[in-house]
Amino acid sequence: MEEKEKLLKKSKEIFSLVSCMYCYYSGPYKIETVCILLCNAWELMLKAYIIGKKGKEGIVYKNKQNKGRTIGLNECISKVFTNKHDILRKHLESVIRYRNSVVHYTVDSFDLSLYSKIEYCIVNFKAKMCELHNVNMSDMIVNQANEEILKNDVDLYKYSKKSLCREINNVLKSLGIEFKIDSQTFELFDRVYGIKENKEYCLISNVNNRPSYRYSSRVLNFIVGLIQKNPNNIKEVLKNKIKK
Template identity: 30%
Template sequence: MENLSKQLVDKSVEAFIMGLEIYNKPTIKYRIEGFSFFICNAWELMLKAELLNRGVPIYFPGSNRTISLENAIRKIYTDKKQPLRINLEKIIDLRNTSTHFITEEYETIYAPFFQSCVLNFSEQVKRFHNIDVTDYIAQNFLTLSVNLNVLTNEEIRGKYSQEMAERLINNKNELEFLTTNNSSNDLFIPIRHEFVQIKDKTKADFTYAIDPNADTSAKIITKLQDPNDKYKLTRKNVIDSINKQLQTKKISFNYQTVKGDKGFNEYTLNLFMDFYNLKQDNKYCYQFGTVRRYSQQLVDFILEKIKIDADIINKILVVKKR
């Protein structure tokens, strides 16, 4: 069974890469369906290889037909509430959706789940088969190129037939419910694009000017935001997400404890929060009474700093000692 297991893993990695290549080509209109097909195929082959390694048969009794991906998932991930399992099951549902029902708006609602699924696969194929996908594809390809075109329910109903619109809205509502009640990055990774007007232009990513002679008018809109919509992460969520991406994206991080433990932890998170004064920045965290919650932007900020300098913790410690 060892040779068959290896063949399945090899094909699994190839299916995974094909899914990424299809999704990251914006000119391909079939990329949502193509990605969901290939990522499910990658998971199915990889999990069946793991079952073979465990001595668990992948064929139905007295048949040459192998078990389904759903069956393989249930055998390996036995907890129905496990975020990784829920993520996979939702993408399987999308794969099983008739292609004529899938529209470009599906990308908007599924993109956070796709991104999580990519990192989950990278992590699990390493865990089960000691395969590092970044040996086959550049780590930046693990970040999906996403087109965001958000429509309201009313706009969806106005654009599509009743059957298509209601199916899309039901999917949208179901996934929104999941993200509201589970903040694990094994389930979804939020994708946010925020524009904030500030007075100090030296701190701006870009500047703009208002042209009174422009053909198209524009307005600056201010809107109150519910903090619960943005600050979904606990400290543990932040630490787990950073470690997950450090591992799956093969990002160097030169830090270890006195006991020799490596990885991002409570101590390094506190160093970042204090050194960059992040507790006072509502972009990254928010105080709910006695509880502080964090945004996905905090994860992205820390990862970006580590990418730039793998020795950042040691350098922060040097500065703090001065």
């Protein structure tokens, strides 16, 4: 078996553990373990891609000090995802920073926004496996998580509309995008894409005989992705879709 195929095989095996652990495991050190394994899976997958393009020398340091050592995940990301403002690259870098902190020391606090970034990196692993290697990961990914476990452990629907808009704006700011979403703009997204009707995006409950809406990190990533494609004209695009 060639080096590239070995790396891909190992990457898929590791990612299958990530998927199952993220969806079903509810014990201690869940997020720490998911981050460590997820970074490992991404690194091997990207190294396989670089080898396919440049040969094994593409993943080996060229300076004398590191002679013989292979590059790390950060270097792989910069070689493959050359746009430093790309949302996937940004989210991967956030996961790497957390991975590094838990590997080398204990971390008492946890930034809740990392949940959405981890999920984004998990979902996009499948997409990049298909795009970069023509590998279908459908059989190795748990598509429907146990929602009760996720609600208790990860707080799947953790955002109100106000906090969702605030977190979207935080992500956009980190990406260098000046656009800001508000309640009215969010309603445009809802009218066009049926966000409140999508169970992956929204949980509807009854409070005092009135509907109450909570939103998941999936809709955060979905909206950020749409804005990133067309930040200057996104409102006009949505309004035109509604008119049609």
